[in-house]
Amino acid sequence: MTTTETGSAATPAIHEGGVLQENALIPDATARQIVLPEGHRDEAALFEAYRWLRENNPLGQTNVDGYDPVWLVSKHADIMEIERQPDIFTSAGAENKGSVNPILANQMGDQFTKSINNGSLRILETLTYLDPPEHTAIKDIALDWFRPGNLSQWEVRIRELAKSAVQRLLATDGKIDFVKDFAIHYPLHVIMSLFGVPESDEPRMMMLTQEFFGTADPDAVREDVEPLSADAAAQQWVATIQDFYSYFEKLLLDRRANPQEDLATIIAQARKEDGEYYPNEVAYGYFIAIATAGHDTTSSTLSGGMLELGRNPELLARVREDPKLIPNLVNESLRWASPVKHFMRMVTQPYTLRGRELNPGDRFMLLYQSGNRDAETILNPDVFDIDRRPNKHIAFGYGPHMCIGQHLAKLELRIMFEELLPHVESLVSIGENKVIQTNFVGGLKNMPVQIEFRR
Template sequence: MSTPTIHRHSSEHGRVLAEPVAYTDNDRLHSSLAWLRANQPVTWVDVPPYRPFWAVTKHADIMAIERDNELWLSEPRPLLLQAEVEDRVKADQEAGVGLRTLIHMDDPHHRDIRKIGVDWFRPKAMRDLKVRVDELAKRYVDRMAEIGPECDFVTEVAINFPLYVILSLLGLPEEDFPRMLKLTQEMFGGEDAEHQRGEGGTEDIMAVLLDFFTYFSALTASRRANPTDDLASAIANGRINGELMSDMDTLSYYVIVASAGHDTTKDAISGGLCALVEHPDQLARLKAHPDLMGTAVEEMIRWSTPVKEFMRTATRDTEVRGVPIPKGESVLLSYVSANRDEDIFENPFTFDVARDPNKHLSFGYGVHFCLGAALARMELNSLFTELVPRLESIELAGVPEYSATTFVGGLKHLPIRYSLR
């Protein structure tokens, strides 16, 4: 039997997936992704300083890969990192001192670790939390009214509202919230000049992680000595097969909950409001039909797609859409592309608050489906349920600015002019 030919020709369109600045230009990004879906849905991308990978841009292919978590593993390359950073993270993990969150893990360890926090995000827990989330939503819409008629919605509302929700759930003191915010921005903003620490190099990124670990090491010791009724205590005292989680698993759990638990929601909230401002007919429709809030929230999440990609590595020779993928090579799952796939979404470039069905992949799929999806949906629902009826007018007061990223990101500035009841 002849060995199939593997075509490794990197197109200019594929390069956008390894260019952080491309995610600041939606027209360029989506134009390239649409071309890839139509012409090279599985394409080779070789853009230093990243190691090469296969980009997968079709919704159905991404779902198939995420569904087969034995063929496709998160380790050793769960997300796109520069080669130097990737090597440092791997070395630290092998030495037992590196970040190793749920997104880095595979079953059975992933399943066991996930169980530690899953009860905190079940429907009953969400119902119990809703009163607090609604209170915070009102607080921040009231704040908009106080500081109007103009504000930067990202820095005044979209960052702080989900930050307060997730850190309250963890049980952290309010005076520590600004520290967690800065560390999160530095971690996810390592490729954005405004948010990165120092020059954004490997040592700067490692320093951010060390600061996270230092903070959460003290928190773990405190919660083990004096358990409390919060998520931080559940993590600190979480056990697998009767044994406490390792120090690194414990610290990594805190990092992913405290950072991703609010930063991705910030991106969905700000992206959602920007979409409503830029599509006033849909805002008017939502004001007239508040019962559409559930579908509107899903459309905001599809439209913004805060998590741009995850990666998987093949455990054996295989193929995707007829393209051979050798064992040990990695694929990048472009959720941004999947959420505009013409084969799945009718008029995918139309923002439609009544879109139903809406099979977006913003929360991933399969065993790695986002642990906090229900919380994110509730936060968006609470905030826009409070905000939309009170809006008398709203428009852009400047140019929206997006973060340079290849992983998690969205708007970093959204200047608006408005009036509220």
């Protein structure tokens, strides 16, 4: 693959999917705002870049220096069209498994991953890196556990954890960093409790989760990673995965020898059609996905929703007085925060989308945050509106790759809002809100507030 030395959007470059189409090229500043992790620190500029794409070049190509050329998919309908056709738009590389990365990384990062993984970009045996039918078989391991009917048995336990978290909050003076002092702890405690991980190990899981999703954030750089190197993010990703493996190996072996009534046992005991256990790496991949995505996305949504309630005191009072509105609040918070910012897909055959002729090998960055602000699908998308009917957000994705943990996330959020809001008279920002520097998964990392409690 080659790119121009300047990364300018004015000069086409040759790549595996064909020639960049000059009439499809996105202005360099807009492309960099979305493609580069640092572009996501300024959410006002980021969402303006999304808006510009939707209105001017909804399916356009980038040519950002250091990255392979990709198509940015900014419209809700286009994201859904791609997501519902995994046979045409592959996540894993179709027959050539591991040939593409389902998460956008720079060229040096992908080269590093290949160099330590036998030439493959499939660094994890988890759903993100798989296509059907392999994806379907692996997803089915825990699919029933994540269904609402099964999750209902855990509601009492989750509510106990929410009540405990709220009581600890009420013991403060209300002047807190809502993210660091509150929001990140509750969902981690829930998922680890259901998973079967001891509470004493939660600080380690918290650290690894932040390192896993904070690969491009200077505040989350590991000590064993050179922060200024071009492949630093990939180095951190791999090192964190290895640390997860070291921890989860003990959990896997224990649950195979001593099964318990928890999610870890279901995964550890899963067997292939021939009766043999799945390879250990499949269990590790599941464990990592649940420990990370099951925690970080929920805390980002909780923080984003509370921030908007604080900005709209009348809405806060309304939801506090009418808990039946909380499921609507959860859905709108998910749309608003959209903590999963993108996944990548690659087209495997000639295809026409939005008038563009796409070639095999072309890669696509599905911009879920942008899709969730698409006025063609969502009325008044820049307004936080819990009365939205219907709320067609795609915060959990769409199609076969739709998040397996969506019902658990909604349950956690509903219960926390039910337990927290009766105690909150007001929530006022008292400092700068900061977001995680990432183009993948993340949201607020700092949210200094003063909460006035109802006593």
